[in-house]
Amino acid sequence: xxxxxxxxxxxxxxxxxxxIQYPLDPSSYKILDQIGVGVSAxxxxxxxxxxxxxxxxxxxxDLDQSRTDLDSIRRETKTMSLLSHPNILNAHCSFSVDSxxxxxxxxxxxxxxxxxxxxxxxxxxxxxxxAIVLKETLSALSYLHNQGHLHRDVKAGNILIDSDGSVKLxxxxxxxxxxEPSHHHHHGSAMITDMAGTPYWMAPEVIRSHTGxxxxxxxxxxxxxxxxxxxxxxxxxxxxxxxxxLMKMTQRxxxxxxxxxxxxxxxxxxxxxxxxxMVASCLDQDPSxxxxxxxxxxxxxxxxxxxxxxxxxxxxLHGLRSVEERxxxxxxxxxxxxxxxxxxxxxxxxxxxxxxxxxxxFNEEGFELDPVFPFFTTESREDSDSVVKQVRFGGETxxxxxxxxxxxxxxxxxxxxxxxxxxxxxHQAAESDQSSEVVGAFDNETVLGGLMALRRSLDEERQQVSxxxxxLGGEISREDQLMQIVERLKMELExxxxxxxxxxxxxxxxxxxxxxxxxxxxxx
Amino acid sequence: xxxxxxxxxxxxxxxxxxxxxxxIYANRSADVRESKREDKMAELCKNIRELKSILYGNSESxxxxxxxxxxxAEFFRxxxxxxxxxxxxxxxxxxxxxxxxxxxNLQRQQVHSKLIASDYLEANIDLLDILIxxxxxxxxxxxxxxxxxxxxxxxxxxxxxxxxxxxxxFFDYIQLPNxxxxxxxxATFKELLTRHKSTVAEFLSKNYNWFFAEYNSKLLExxxxxxxxxxxxxLGDILLDRSNSVVMTRYVSSRENLRIxxxxxxxxxxSIQIEAFHVFKLFAANQNKPPDIVSILVANRSKLLRLFAxxxxxxxxxxxxxxxxxxVKEIAGLEPRDRP
Numbered sequence: 001x002x003x004x005x006x007x008x009x010x011x012x013x014x015x016x017x018x019x020i021q022y023p024l025d026p027s028s029y030k031i032l033d034q035i036g037v038g039v040s041a042x043x044x045x046x047x048x049x050x051x052x053x054x055x056x057x058x059x060x061x062d063l064d065q066s067r068t069d070l071d072s073i074r075r076e077t078k079t080m081s082l083l084s085h086p087n088i089l090n091a092h093c094s095f096s097v098d099s100x101x102x103x104x105x106x107x108x109x110x111x112x113x114x115x116x117x118x119x120x121x122x123x124x125x126x127x128x129x130x131a132i133v134l135k136e137t138l139s140a141l142s143y144l145h146n147q148g149h150l151h152r153d154v155k156a157g158n159i160l161i162d163s164d165g166s167v168k169l170x171x172x173x174x175x176x177x178x179x180e181p182s183h184h185h186h187h188g189s190a191m192i193t194d195m196a197g198t199p200y201w202m203a204p205e206v207i208r209s210h211t212g213x214x215x216x217x218x219x220x221x222x223x224x225x226x227x228x229x230x231x232x233x234x235x236x237x238x239x240x241x242x243x244x245x246l247m248k249m250t251q252r253x254x255x256x257x258x259x260x261x262x263x264x265x266x267x268x269x270x271x272x273x274x275x276x277x278m279v280a281s282c283l284d285q286d287p288s289x290x291x292x293x294x295x296x297x298x299x300x301x302x303x304x305x306x307x308x309x310x311x312x313x314x315x316x317l318h319g320l321r322s323v324e325e326r327x328x329x330x331x332x333x334x335x336x337x338x339x340x341x342x343x344x345x346x347x348x349x350x351x352x353x354x355x356x357x358x359x360x361x362f363n364e365e366g367f368e369l370d371p372v373f374p375f376f377t378t379e380s381r382e383d384s385d386s387v388v389k390q391v392r393f394g395g396e397t398x399x400x401x402x403x404x405x406x407x408x409x410x411x412x413x414x415x416x417x418x419x420x421x422x423x424x425x426x427h428q429a430a431e432s433d434q435s436s437e438v439v440g441a442f443d444n445e446t447v448l449g450g451l452m453a454l455r456r457s458l459d460e461e462r463q464q465v466s467x468x469x470x471x472l473g474g475e476i477s478r479e480d481q482l483m484q485i486v487e488r489l490k491m492e493l494e495x496x497x498x499x500x501x502x503x504x505x506x507x508x509x510x511x512x513x514x515x516x517x518x519x520x521x522x523x524x
Numbered sequence: 525x526x527x528x529x530x531x532x533x534x535x536x537x538x539x540x541x542x543x544x545x546x547x548i549y550a551n552r553s554a555d556v557r558e559s560k561r562e563d564k565m566a567e568l569c570k571n572i573r574e575l576k577s578i579l580y581g582n583s584e585s586x587x588x589x590x591x592x593x594x595x596x597a598e599f600f601r602x603x604x605x606x607x608x609x610x611x612x613x614x615x616x617x618x619x620x621x622x623x624x625x626x627x628x629n630l631q632r633q634q635v636h637s638k639l640i641a642s643d644y645l646e647a648n649i650d651l652l653d654i655l656i657x658x659x660x661x662x663x664x665x666x667x668x669x670x671x672x673x674x675x676x677x678x679x680x681x682x683x684x685x686x687x688x689x690x691x692x693x694f695f696d697y698i699q700l701p702n703x704x705x706x707x708x709x710x711a712t713f714k715e716l717l718t719r720h721k722s723t724v725a726e727f728l729s730k731n732y733n734w735f736f737a738e739y740n741s742k743l744l745e746x747x748x749x750x751x752x753x754x755x756x757x758x759l760g761d762i763l764l765d766r767s768n769s770v771v772m773t774r775y776v777s778s779r780e781n782l783r784i785x786x787x788x789x790x791x792x793x794x795s796i797q798i799e800a801f802h803v804f805k806l807f808a809a810n811q812n813k814p815p816d817i818v819s820i821l822v823a824n825r826s827k828l829l830r831l832f833a834x835x836x837x838x839x840x841x842x843x844x845x846x847x848x849x850x851x852v853k854e855i856a857g858l859e860p861r862d863r864p
Contacts, residue, residue, distance in 0.1 A: 096749060
């Protein structure tokens with residue numbers, strides 16, 4: 001009779017926990033500090049005066065500026081208030097203050113993992129700590145998925161840490177429910193097809209959005225988050241997110257990037273097989289082959305993190321500056337760094353549509369992610385040593401690492417070292433079987449030859465890129481562009497005409513009024 | 525060993541029956557031992573979850589329509605829905621959410637190509653009173669609200685709510701300080717006033733006076749930004765719907781309504797301005813403007829034209845530009861009435 005099954009969420013307690021009701025008026029709160037800022041929201045640290053001055057975080061969303069409509073904001077706050085899990089950040093309450101919505105939440109004093117990494121662990125967290133936070137995050141995801149919710153924006157910036165080491169997944173700004181009638185109705189199955197999330201973390205099937213978004217896309221983002229924690233930044237993050245990845249590809253030619261990737265390559269040796277295997281399973285191209293959150297929790301990588309949070313608190317949180325200080329610090333650099341928002345619990349940036357890569361390959365050895373450009377892989381196979389092949393992200397260069405090391409040793413204090421190596425790289429690539437000692441002594445001829453080769457390859461590259469863009473329908477031809485300009489100018493002209501007309505009408509009207517006033521003045 | 529005691533799998537009908545029995549038990553069992561009661565409650569929660577996974581499927585399987593139909597038939601054969609709704613406050617959060625999803629799903633299930641939920645609700649229409657009153661209970665509001673929105677998918681149920689005294693209460697629910705609840709009530713209100721066209725048109729014609737008096741004073745002139753913004757948007761949706769053309773004509777002939785809309789046009793909020801324009805344009809486009817409307821428009825002509833001159837949407841919107849041009853033309857061309 002009695003079904004005492006394991007892990008049954010609802011039988012764990014039959015009792016009802018009454019939610020403490022936080023006051024619903026702004027005067028009950030005193031704002032202390034700003035701790036985060038996003039596209040249309042500001043996050044404050046505040047105290048709730050009538051609740052024994054409990055510290056809270058208040059996310060103030062500007063509804064008038066916010067691009068998302070009220071309905072999606074309603075869905076977000078409703079989701080937040082109906083979820084109950086130790087690893088999920090709940091809202092205490094929300095209420096409107098003029099054209100802002102205040103969402104009152106528990107204050108997580110250490111801020112997001114992203115802010116912790118960027119201020120203290122630029123090269124990533126130690127593996128045992130990663131295991132601890134990821135396991136907690138996974139527990140939240142598993143709960144969320146069991147509830148029929150997708151998070152859709154899993155990343156270190158949305159994983160918040162409290163001073164006692166507790167971990168909470170936050171920001172349901174773009175979350176969706178597969179039980180939500182509107183979606184269910186349209187698609188019949190549990191798929192959601194609109195774009196959401198932050199580009200670097202987005203799963204391939206989300207980028208190719210027609211196949212829809214399901215739980216497994218959250219697993220992908222979880223895998224990317226693991227890489228983010230391991231390397232201190234998400235893969236590809238040296239590229240700005242707004243523009244198409246394809247266009248930025250050409251910028252990958254710079255040598256300076258290789259140094260970074262080299263460092264990462266050296267570090268990779270430290271990562272355990274279990275970790276690599278766990279991440280690889282999340283980053284499978286085929287969503288159906290990725291494990292569910294529940295299954296992933298049983299992965300051997302998470303076996304040993306029962307030692308608990310002490311390790312984490314001691315190694316990561318100890319001596320950490322306060323979240324408000326770190327926020328102020330990060331503000332100073334705003335504008336210098338690229339556009340990624342250093343956010344803490346803040347509404348995600350508007351979804352960016354990116355459809356131009358066909359997929360990602362997880363390079364398990366390199367522990368990095370390589371995007372797939374099918375055009376390249378087929379086109380450039382025959383001249384596999386050509387420069388084109390360097391256009392691979394994720395730090396795998398075609399030049400064997402030992403050669404690069406040699407290079408960097410040889411031009412230690414050359415003034416033109418940067419230029420020299422850069423040229424040499426291309427030169428080598430163009431004529432790959434030439435000696436690798438070109439760098440040390442280069443003469444005009446070599447430089448010229450190198451430059452010519454570089455120009456050739458750049459031209460080819462440009463041609464290929466535009467071919468590809470045309471192929472993917474991503475960009476319009478020059479003719480179309482001109483047409484558009486003409487069209488726009490026409491529109492502007494039309495608007496000017498209309499304005500002119502309106503002004504004339506108004507003038508007419510004013511004249512009329514004056515004469516009317518005169519007339520009435522006359523009769524009086 | 526374990527196989528010996530394994531009972532044969534329960535059918536959907538079994539699960540519904542057992543759920544019903546457990547709810548009856550939960551509803552009357554103030555006197556039993558606490559531990560026993562807790563066991564029963566846990567079992568009830570588990571049953572509700574099973575109902576949910578039959579209706580929605582789970583990670584392993586898609587829902588089976590035959591099983592869903594059996595479940596639905598049994599559910600409405602007896603009074604299970606009433607029991608579940610009244611028992612909801614006794615359940616924990618997870619079970620409440622499961623129950624809400626079960627109730628939502630049942631509204632769409634067909635048995636012999638009939639929505640039997642609709643028949644059941646018609647015969648038990650007082651359940652709607654319980655659901656609506658849920659907005660006054662912070663803990664239950666979101667659950668009952670979600671159920672309510674699913675129930676008013678049935679036209680007869682929506683008609684009942686529209687014609688009931690509850691309709692007046694929505695004007696207050698929409699403005700509750702708790703955003704989640706207020707927004708949920710607003711979503712229900714919108715659904716009631718837009719879903720079933722003929723019923724809505726009939727309701728608005730019959731209740732024009734009190735409804736729009738409340739709408740104007742409580743919603744469009746509310747001090748709450750969200751209320752104003754949602755209300756002016758919904759007003760546009762209602763008036764622009766072809767089925768409400770009679771109501772629309774009446775609305776845009778009122779000087780008082782025009783005054784309110786012109787005030788909304790002047791708001792500092794861009795979103796409200798734009799939504800207000802979509803209603804205002806109807807006043808201007810009306811080919812049979814009453815004299816007092818004309819005189820207001822004429823008196824404010826230069827101000828309006830100046831306002832529209834730099835009135836733009838964030839994104840380029842051809843329809844909006846066209847509407848605006850039309851309105852400008854209409855207002856510019858108005859002849860002042862002959863002076864008395």
